[in-house]
Amino acid sequence: MYLKKYQCPCCSYFTYNVPPAEDWGFICPVCFWENDPLIASNDDPSGSNHGITLNEAKSNYLKFGACEEEMLQYVRPPKSSEKGRS
Template structure:
């Protein structure tokens, strides 16, 4: 089955093509949200931190936020990182 790229962590874990599927990534626990995909600085909706903050959090703690740590898993040999995915600029 084809998997689609999570906009937060960059792994191909989503069952449906983003944005706006509301699929939840098992690696970072980000819930795909159209509004936050379109406006990566928006806080609210499906996820409390913005997409930009969530990407930074994933790089530092391994989840989109601290409260989600108990729900995530580490990537394994079956998980594919999208080589074309790039995180947002964190300086904004």
């Protein structure tokens, strides 16, 4: 059975089981961003993510593979099924 997946707002991999706007507290296993539907914009500090913004988390993910460098120990590479649809 195939379940529809949704993109993580930070790393963009399809790791969410519900749309991010409806998910509270899901932590992406690829980048370790904790979903925070309460932030109003990508530049708002996220209380769920030690006060970093989503834009900072995206930049961090591109630099070293996690939303924060301290979270590298918790992440895993994306599965082929999470890499997106062509």
